[in-house]
Amino acid sequence: MPMTYPLEPGKPADYPVHPGSMLLTLVEPHKGYEVAFNRWYERDHYYGGCMEGEFTLAGARWVATRDLKDLRFPKETDAAKPNYDSGSYVAVYWVLAGHHDEWMAWSGKRVFDLYSSGRGFPERSHVNTNLYTFLDADYRDEDPVPVTLALDRHYQGMIIMWFDGLDGAKPAESLAKLREQCLPDMLAGSPVEIAATWAPIPPDEPRDAPMDLGAGPGGPTRFCQLMFTDSDPKDSLPALKAYADAVEQAGIAKLSLCAPFKKIIVGTDTYADQLW
DSSP states (O other), X not given: OOOOSOSSOOOGGGSSOOEEEEEEEEEEEOTTOHHHHHHHIIIIIHIIIIITSTTXXXXXXXXXXXXXXXXXXXXXXXXXXXXXXXXXXXXXXXXXXXXXXXXXXXXXXXXXXXXXXXXXXXXXXXXXXXXEXXXXXXXXXXXXXXXXXXXXXXXXXXXXXXXXXXXXXXXXHHHHHHHHHTHHHHHTTSSEEEEEXXXXXXXXXXXXXXXXXXXXXXXXXXXXXXXXXXXXXXXXXXXXXXXXXXXXXTTSEEEEEEEEEEEOOTTSOTTTTSOO
C-alpha cells in the first residue's frame, strides 16, 4: 500500500485520531481518607473504570489544593455540588471520535461490575461527573500541541470553565460567537495554550450509577471549556477573569464556575495533605 501521509510535519487537523467525547469527573474524598482515595483511584479505578476500556483514547488527573479552591469564581454556582469550592480531584478521559456509544455500553456495565465486586470507594463524594461531546479546540500558537495529545502532554495546569449561553444559544452557537469576539484576544499572549470546548450530553433517562454523581449536566445552553497551560494555573486566572467578563458583556454567555487545577504527581501522595 502506498504511503498516503504528506512527508512534512502536519497540523492538528492533518491526522485522523481525535477525541469525540469526554468523561469529566470531579470528586471529593472525605476527610481522613485523602491518601487512601488517591491511591485507590490512581492504582485501580483510573485503569479499571476507564483506561481498560476499548476506545478510551487518553486520561489524566489534576488536583485543587486549598489555595486553588479559594481562587474559584463566582461563589454562587450550580456546576459544583454542594458548594463552589467542593471537589479536590478531577479526572478527564477522551473517548475516540465515532465510538461514544460503544464506550458507554462498556463503561456503564463496568462501573456496576466494579462496585459489586467491592472495588468502589465509599468515602468520597462526586461533585460534578458528566459526559460531554467535543465541539472544537482553539490554540494560542501557530504550531500547537493538538488537543488529542493534551492529556498526555502533562500540562501543569488545567482550568475548567462552565458557561451558560445567553438568549437560548446552543453551545455550538456560543462557540462560533466566542471565536469572533473573545477567544482570540484571550489566547493571544496568555499562558493558556489550548481552549477545548465541550457540550454536555444529557442523559436519556435518570442517571444510572451506583453512587450520586453530583451536579447535573446543566441546561441546553451549558458548555464547558478546558484551558490547558504549562505554567502555574494561577498565572492564567487574570486573563480568564477578563475573558469571562468580556463574554458576558458581549451578551454571549454567563460564567457558572471557573476552577483551576494543578497536575497530579503520579505515584505519590503529594498534595493530599493540602486539600483543606
